[in-house]
Amino acid sequence: MKKRLSAASIIPRLKDEEYTPGISLLLNDEEMQVRKTAAASLDPDIVPVHLDTLIEVMRRPGMESSVIKAVSATGMDITQQLEAVYNDQDNCDGKTKARIIRIYKNQAKESNKYLLRAKLDEEDKTLRAELLYALQSFGYKAQHYDTGMLLGLLESERKYCFKIFSAIHVLDSQTDGILVDAMNREVEKSVERIFIILSFINPHEEIIVVLNNLNTGSAEKRAFALELADTLMSKKQKSFVFPIIEDNSNEMKIRLLAKHYSNLRPPGRDEILDDIGKDRWNNSWLENCAGYLKDDESARKLVETVRILRKAQLFSEIPDEKLAGLAPLAREYNYPAGKRIITKGEKGTSMYIVANGRVKVHDGDTVLAEIREGSFFGELAALSPEPRSASVTGITPTRLLNIEQKTLINFVKSNLDAGRAIISVLCQRIRNTMKNKESLMPDCRMENTENISVFVRNDKSELLRKFLSLKSSPVFHYLPDTILTEAAYRAKRLSVGSGHALYKKGEIGSNLWLVTEGEFIVESNSKLLSTAGKNLILGELSA
Numbered sequence: 001m002k003k004r005l006s007a008a009s010i011i012p013r014l015k016d017e018e019y020t021p022g023i024s025l026l027l028n029d030e031e032m033q034v035r036k037t038a039a040a041s042l043d044p045d046i047v048p049v050h051l052d053t054l055i056e057v058m059r060r061p062g063m064e065s066s067v068i069k070a071v072s073a074t075g076m077d078i079t080q081q082l083e084a085v086y087n088d089q090d091n092c093d094g095k096t097k098a099r100i101i102r103i104y105k106n107q108a109k110e111s112n113k114y115l116l117r118a119k120l121d122e123e124d125k126t127l128r129a130e131l132l133y134a135l136q137s138f139g140y141k142a143q144h145y146d147t148g149m150l151l152g153l154l155e156s157e158r159k160y161c162f163k164i165f166s167a168i169h170v171l172d173s174q175t176d177g178i179l180v181d182a183m184n185r186e187v188e189k190s191v192e193r194i195f196i197i198l199s200f201i202n203p204h205e206e207i208i209v210v211l212n213n214l215n216t217g218s219a220e221k222r223a224f225a226l227e228l229a230d231t232l233m234s235k236k237q238k239s240f241v242f243p244i245i246e247d248n249s250n251e252m253k254i255r256l257l258a259k260h261y262s263n264l265r266p267p268g269r270d271e272i273l274d275d276i277g278k279d280r281w282n283n284s285w286l287e288n289c290a291g292y293l294k295d296d297e298s299a300r301k302l303v304e305t306v307r308i309l310r311k312a313q314l315f316s317e318i319p320d321e322k323l324a325g326l327a328p329l330a331r332e333y334n335y336p337a338g339k340r341i342i343t344k345g346e347k348g349t350s351m352y353i354v355a356n357g358r359v360k361v362h363d364g365d366t367v368l369a370e371i372r373e374g375s376f377f378g379e380l381a382a383l384s385p386e387p388r389s390a391s392v393t394g395i396t397p398t399r400l401l402n403i404e405q406k407t408l409i410n411f412v413k414s415n416l417d418a419g420r421a422i423i424s425v426l427c428q429r430i431r432n433t434m435k436n437k438e439s440l441m442p443d444c445r446m447e448n449t450e451n452i453s454v455f456v457r458n459d460k461s462e463l464l465r466k467f468l469s470l471k472s473s474p475v476f477h478y479l480p481d482t483i484l485t486e487a488a489y490r491a492k493r494l495s496v497g498s499g500h501a502l503y504k505k506g507e508i509g510s511n512l513w514l515v516t517e518g519e520f521i522v523e524s525n526s527k528l529l530s531t532a533g534k535n536l537i538l539g540e541l542s543a
Contacts, residue, residue: 001031008037015046023050027057032410039066044074055081059096061410064103083115097122098130105134113138117146120153124282125160128153129189132196142200153197154240157190161244162257162264164190167272168250176269178303179276179289185319186283187244194241202232212519212533214245222247285321302327308355308401311374317421326411330401335394342392348381350404357398361390370395379426382408416472423465466491469516473537496520502538513538 008026011019026038027050035057042050047070055078058067071078085092086100101119104112116135122128142150164183173180192211199207206228213225226246230238243256267275275281276290291299305327309315315323332355335341341359342348353376361369361377368390371377377392382405412419466488493516496502502513505524519533532538 001034004029004031004034005037008034009041012038012041012046013043015043020046020049024053027053032060032062032406035060035063036066039063039070042070047071047074047076051076051078051081055085058099058103059085061095062413064099065106068103068107079111079115086119094124094127097124097127101127101130101134105137108138110138113140120149125186125189125193126283129193132193136196136199139204140200141204147201150197150201151236151240154194154237157194157197158240158244158257159261161187161190162254162261165250165254165257166264166266169254170267170269170272176293179286179293182286182289182320185321186286191241191245194244198233198237198241201237206232209531212531283321285324288324305330305332305401308353312353312376313374314353314376314379314422314425315418317425318415318418322415322418325415326403326407329407329411330403333400333402335398335400337394337396337398339394339398340391341394341398341400342378342388342390344388344391346388347385348378348388349385350402351376351378351382351408352392353401353403355399355401358395359392359398360395361392363390381405383426412468416468419468420465420472423468466493469514473514 004026007022008029011026012023023038023042023046027035029035029038039054039057047054051071054067054070058064082100082103086097101116104116113135116131116138117140119131120128120135122131164187168180168183171180171183191214195207195211210225210229210232213221213228216222226242229241229245233241243253246253248256273290273294276283276286277294281287288299288302292303302324306320306323309323309327309330310318310320315326330353335357341352344363354371354373356373358373359371359377360367361371371392378388380386381388382403385405408422412422470487470491491514494513496518502520515532515534515536515538517534519531520538521531522538
């Protein structure tokens with residue numbers, strides 16, 4: 001690979017036609033780093049020659065930003081080519097469409113807003129969510145001629161939720177639990193889409209406040225959200241959302257919605273499983289859950305792997321449908337009792353999750369820890385290859401899932417919320433380890449003020465955590481990774497006690513704050529103006 005990387009940094013700079021086949025091979029290399037290096041090294045004068053190859057390469061994971069940078073250096077507009085790829089129904093899959101949507105979003109061109117709006121009739125709910133988030137980042141507000149289209153989307157979401165509630169009513173929460181859980185998650189995602197649509201029609205900030213308060217476990221905040229929604233929305237808008245979000249039983253929700261769909265008869269269990277299995281729901285995770293209940297072998301293996309991943313604290317906060325993207329890439333190994341799994345001093349590039357059995361972590365004859373089913377080890381090597389700090393040996397016959405560094409990093413890059421959850425668990429695990437050893441990490445320091453603690457840390461896990469926080473924010477998402485990395489290095493993480501002011505009206509400010517956990521209220525003269533939760537910013541005008 002080193003030779004190919006070297007070639008990728010040199011050959012694409014050469015303009016002679018004889019190098020064209022070699023450049024195409026490098027752009028299509030099996031290793032992502034080689035492909036990225038080749039795209040980054042392309043001389044702008046020869047980009048037009050390789051445009052078709054670049055467009056094709058863009059379909060591969062992690063390549064969209066490299067391709068866009070290469071093309072942008074020439075001043076070319078490839079919108080027409082991207083539209084042709086997106087509209088190629090026979091060859092353009094959902095992942096490629098999602099990449100094109102993200103390209104339009106990150107380019108932040110006004111014309112892209114209209115391209116995104118024109119695609120809102122996507123039947124694939126995941127793609128529709130991508131489109132809505134992209135339009136939200138543009139600050140899109142509906143014009144009078146958009147209202148009918150947006151109400152049609154709300155109707156589509158309401159009907160989808162009715163379909164789910166009707167299916168849940170038929171399914172058994174015990175024997176069909178995996179599918180019921182997946183369907184409840186679909187309702188949550190549908191509600192989020194509904195509120196983004198409503199934010200295009202109504203005051204954006206207030207609608208997002210409603211959604212954020214609905215998503216808390218607090219009955220008081222949910223009551224506040226419903227009251228605010230009742231004030232903000234028209235009667236017609238409320239008919240789309242209130243039967244879904246009010247605290248009623250599943251049966252009551254069906255009755256409230258049934259008046260809109262009196263022509264739809266209740267399905268039977270087998271009919272539901274068959275309907276999902278034929279992909280009529282445009283949802284691969286639901287399809288696999290239905291396949292699992294019908295004893296489909298491939299679906300069974302996938303669902304069981306997802307369940308193993310979910311048991312591990314590292315992945316416990318990540319939705320099943322996202323873990324389903326990681327599950328096929330996890331390799332399974334079986335070890336007899338007494339078999340050495342990891343040897344101290346060997347370079348590690350992967351982590352392990354214990355699916356069944358027990359293993360011991362030891363340094364020679366000294367046992368440092370015992371790891372049981374649902375726990376994991378080797379996680380730091382999965383973020384940054386390094387020599388193993390201890391050996392691991394099976395105590396009983398053991399089944400393990402192995403996840404390579406490249407697999408985990410690619411998963412984090414393509415699922416930023418999942419990445420934040422992973423980094424959060426890893427950081428907590430590191431803190432616990434350091435606390436047990438009663439020592440501080442060598443490159444950490446603590447600065448204290450009366451009400452605010454500023455924790456400055458430059459280790460890799462903290463830098464990655466701050467990078468993912470910035471990348472998750474709509475304000476910073478479009479910035480190149482190099483700039484975000486530098487920003488992450490310079491950023492300081494602050495902890496503000498409940499009830500304490502981050503800053504006060506009238507003070508001279510020079511900082512911008514990004515909320516990564518918790519929620520702030522913004523008020524003036526004791527009047528509540530808004531709230532700021534996760535991924536939102538404060539103090540941007542001062543900065």
